[in-house]
Amino acid sequence: DAGVIQSPRHEVTEMGQEVTLRCKPISGHNSLFWYRQTMMRGLELLIYFNNNVPIDDSGMPEDRFSAKMPNASFSTLKIQPSEPRDSAVYFCASGMVTQYFGPGTRLTVL
């Protein structure tokens, strides 16, 4: 298995632009998680899906953030409009009790 796949690995954009991060979970995993990691706040859970349904989005910082999971093999996290304070590493993870993380997307918003 290829593990959790994320794209892009790096994204540099300007403030106000739309950013879309992509994730392909491990086949057969029913749960998918989006995290954000910064030095100041550590690893924060943004949202998770179970069987493609969003279960808890209480960690989504504000309405500029949205996430979708149209099918079992694909999820997106969108930020519109992006702001410099959104700069972080965004991880996708799949699994249930134990989570397997993707390589992350390093986002820089100028």
Added chain:
Amino acid sequence: QKEVEQNSGPLSVPEGAIASLNCTYSDRGSQSFFWYRQYSGKSPELIMFIYSNGDKEDGRFTAQLNKASQYVSLLIRDSQPSDSATYLCAVNNFFTSGTYKYIFGTGTRLKVLA
């Protein structure tokens, strides 16, 4: 009070020594506990999980859980320079609704000195 607390470190130990990493949690209903290792610039990877009070050993790693004290620890025996990384404690809670809450600590940075 943070829900999952770890000392940020760095914790420095000489090569060959035992490294002891600690984590406390606030929710008494927490059911499962995990240790992840994260190398700089990489993603977290699972080392161990533990559900029951007591010790669980896997190679050089031992996880210890004390639910009464709301305390979980990770011991690394015969520490190697390659063990230098940030160690994240995570706590999970399942609910009858079918949802669960998975919370990470901010991590402890371990440095093993050659």
